[in-house]
Amino acid sequence: QVQLQESGPGLVKPSETLSLTCTVSGGSISTYYWSWIRQPPGKGLEWIGYIYYSGITSYNPSLKSRVTISVDTSKNQFSLKLSSVTAADTAVYYCATLSPRGYYFDYWGQGTLVTVSS
Amino acid sequence: QSALTQPASVSGSPGQSITISCTGTGSDVGGFNYVSWYQHHPDKAPKLLIYDVSHRPSGVSNRFSGSKSGNTASLTISGLQAEDEADYYCSSYSSSSTLEVFGGGTKLTVL
Numbered sequence: 436q437v438q439l440q441e442s443g444p445g446l447v448k449p450s451e452t453l454s455l456t457c458t459v460s461g462g463s464i465s466t467y468y469w470s471w472i473r474q475p476p477g478k479g480l481e482w483i484g485y486i487y488y489s490g491i492t493s494y495n496p497s498l499k500s501r502v503t504i505s506v507d508t509s510k511n512q513f514s515l516k517l518s519s520v521t522a523a524d525t526a527v528y529y530c531a532t533l534s535p536r537g538y539y540f541d542y543w544g545q546g547t548l549v550t551v552s553s
Numbered sequence: 554q555s556a557l558t559q560p561a562s563v564s565g566s567p568g569q570s571i572t573i574s575c576t577g578t579g580s581d582v583g584g585f586n587y588v589s590w591y592q593h594h595p596d597k598a599p600k601l602l603i604y605d606v607s608h609r610p611s612g613v614s615n616r617f618s619g620s621k622s623g624n625t626a627s628l629t630i631s632g633l634q635a636e637d638e639a640d641y642y643c644s645s646y647s648s649s650s651t652l653e654v655f656g657g658g659t660k661l662t663v664l
Contacts (some may be wrong), residue, residue, distance in 0.1 A: 479555035
C-alpha cells in the first residue's frame with residue numbers, strides 16, 4: 436500500500452516560490468506518475484502536473500509557466516515548486532499517484548494547506 | 554469554475570440509494586471511458602472509489618457503482634450508511650491540453 440506525505444511551509448509571501456515535498460513509502464518510485472493536485476478554499480480540485488521517475492513531466496497549461504515538478508529517486512521523494520505566487524495560489528495541496536494503467540489517481544496524501552499572505 | 558459539473562449537495566437516509574451526477578463534454582466525460590470518482594472525508598486523504606467509469610478497486614464496497622450516459626457520468630451509493638457522509642469528486646481524462654479535469658465536488662449528507 437502506497438503512502439504519501441506532503442511537507443513544506445504553510446505560509447508563503449506573495450511573489451515568492453512555494454515549495455512542497457512528497458515522501459513516498461510502501462511503493463516504488465519507478466511505478467507511478469507522481470502528481471500534484473490542489474484545492475483552493477471553497478473550490479474544486481485542480482490538477483497541477485505530474486512527473487515520471489525518468490523525468491518526463493506534464494503540467495496544467497494554466498500553471499505551466501510557473502510550475503516545476505522534480506523527483507529524487509534516492510530519497511523516494513518528489514517535489515513541487517510554484518513561482519511568483521499570489522493569494523489565488525492559497526490552497527490545500529495534495530500529492531497523488533496517477534496510475535500507470537489509466538487516468539485515475541490511486542493514492543493520495545492527506546494534503547497540506549499553503550496560505551499566500553504577507 | 555470547475556470543468557465538470559456536479560450538484561453541490563445531495564442527501565439521503567440510511568439504507569436508501571443516492572446518485573451523484575457529473576456532467577462534462579465530448580472532450581472529456583463523453584469522449585472517453587476514463588471517469589473516476591473519489592471520496593473525501595475532512596482532514597483525510599481522498600480515496601479512489603471508481604475508475605474507468607464503472608470499475609471498483611480492490612477493497613471498495615460494492616455499494617458504490619458508476620455508470621455513464623453521453624456526457625454525464627453517475628456515482629450511485631446504495632444502502633447508505635452514516636460513514637458515507639463525505640465529499641465526492643468526479644474526474645475525467647480530457648483531450649484538451651489539461652490532462653485531467655475535476656468536478657467541483659458534492660457534499661453527501663446522511664440524514
